[in-house]
Amino acid sequence: MGLIGMILSLALLIGLAFRGWSVLVLAPLTAMVAALFSGYPLLASWTQLFMVGTADFLGRFFPLFLLGAIFGRLMNDSGSVRVIADTMIRWLGTERAILAVVLAGALVTYGGVSLFVAFFVLVPMAREVFIAADIPRRLMPAAIVLGTSTFTMSALPGSPAIQNAIPMPFFGTTPFAAPGLGLIAAATMFGLGMLWLSHACRSAQGKGEGFSVDDDAPHSVLSGTESDRSRGALADEFDLAEAGEPSSTEAPPSPFAAFAPLVVVTVVNLVMSLLVLPRMDLAYLAEPEWGSTFMAAVAGVWSVIVALAAAIVVLILLHRARLPRLRDSVDAGAHASVIPALSVACLAGFGSVIAALPPFHYIREQVLAVPGGPVVSLAVATNVLAGLTGSASGGLTIALDAMGSLYKAAAEAAGINPSLLHRVAAIGSGTLDMLPHNGAIVTLLGLCGATHRESYRDIVAVGILPPIVALLIIIPLGALFGSF
Known part of the structure; x- marks a missing residue:
């Protein structure tokens, strides 16, 4: 009965989230369904298991x-994101329209700008350049996905994306875990994605298919209505209802001023991870007063916190005159962070309940017994859970909250560097999460005025298949040469 309850609870979570129900309600409700079928006390399961897991996630990752949300909002309101997109298009020209859109998305998301903030700026920019180059509108979502939601999210070392941050406290790693493998994976994703988009563009134009302005009807999800908000029910980074219209800036910043905060994020993250924190005396963290933890468990998160905070300060100093309503921008960004943080935290709470139930021990043993050892098992678990939940961070959180310590112990016993686990887990979460019910995909299609029928095949070709190929490359490389 317990196993049936677990399957039913997960099915309810997926099905109702796809219909737009809030994860804040679904996660505790479905967790209680699983607890009921296993004969666990409901109130104790809610307050002592679910809420403890939820609070633990918030304690680690809410900063x-x-x-991240404040930084993204300030980048948008200062006009920096638009300048970056314009600059990339101007440098590369309409003859390289797809590459310009992909690189513009990669730059802003690797620099710490929220995925949804990037969407709202990149879509109109992509539309303009696609019209000029006469590229079919149906390829817009795939080009934006490749630049914003693949290699910069999970593979490039140092990425401030939450998907790259979640494994850090579990494996004692930094944002730069397995940098060589990460770069190989990123190059694989970028190369395969661009090959597909180039092929699709040539094929379409060979058939006389171009950008049809007549039936172009871009949608906007900036209204903040409940129907719009439900599209992002499993959003990882931004609450659409809080997105609002960005503040207008009469004088756009120079390219230097626009790019500078992104550079600060990367440089400070690197310096904190590799130079500053390793040289600090953090022995006091072992004391109960500080959570009885150790430097490796917190250093990665601390590096990203300092990097984002430094970038916000630099951004405000450079763009203060372009942010006449600074408090409003900061407030909007802060408010926009709450729903996604609570939603993913509630998924962590759901995973805590599931992990405590007796049937899970059987499932855990079966997953750990997957041929290929803990690295392959971890890749399978993150892929499957991200696909089921339609959320990279949600699936990753459930997998690591439930079995992170077991994977780390199994890896140590096999002499596997935890950095390899980190990179595989991050990349594995960014594959099947892009199934049709993914909130970001639904939102992006709406912004582009496209449908699943028109554009989803190309999204699969650039957003799902290349990361899977990247995993198939770096897992054997990690087995042969270790983490590098």
């Missing part, structure tokens, strides 16, 4: 959601 990243908060600072």
Whole structure:
């Protein structure tokens, strides 16, 4: 009965989230369904298991959601994101329209700008350049996905994305875990994605298919209505209802001023991870007063926190005159961080309940017994859970909250560097999460005025298949040469 309850609870979570129900309600409700079928006391399961898991996630990661959302909002309101997109298009020209859109998305998301903030700026920019180059509108979502939601999210070392941050406290790693493998994976995703988009573009234009302005009807999800908000029910980074219209800036910043905060994020993250924190005396963290933890468990998150905070300060100093309503921008970004943080935290709470139930021990043993050892098992678990939940961070959180310590112990016993686990887990979460019910995909299609029928095949070709190929490359490389 317990196993049936677990399957039913997960099916309810997926099905109702796809219909737009809030994860804040679904996660505790479905967790209680699983507990009921296993004969666990409901109130104790809610307050002592679910809420403890939820609070633990918030305690570790809420600063990243908060600072990331504020940074993204300030980048948008200062006009910096638009200048970056314009600059890339101007440098590369309409003859390289797809590459310009992909690189513009990669730059802003690797620099710490929220995925949804990037969407709202990149879509109109992509539309303009696609019209000029006469590229079919149906390829817009795939080009934006490749630049914003693949290699910069999970593979490039140092990425401030939450998907790259979640494994850090579990494996004692930094944002730069397995940098060589990460770069190989990123190059694989970028190369395969661009090959597909180039092929699709040539094929379409060979058939006389171009950008049809007549039936172009871009949608906007900036209204903040409940129907719009439900599209992002499993959003990882931004609450659509809080997105609002960005503040207008009469004088756009120079390219230097626009790019500078992104550079600060990367440089400070690198310096904190590799130079500053390793040289600090953090022995006091072992004391109960500080959570009885150790430097490796917190250093990665601390690096990203300092990097985002430094970038916000630099951004405000450079763009203060372009942010006449600074408090409003900061407030909007802060408010926009709450729903996604709570939603993913509630998924962590759901995973805590599931992990405590007796049937899970059987499932855990079966997953750990997957041929290929803990690295392959971890890749399978993150892929499957991200696909089921339609959320990279949600699936990753459930997998690591439930079995992170077991994977780390199994890896140590096999002499596997935890950095390899980190990179595989991050990349594995960014594959099947892009199934049709993914909130970001639904939102992006709406912004582009496209449908699943028109554009989803190309999204699969650039957003799902290349990351899977990247996993198939770096897992054997990690087995042969270790983490590098």
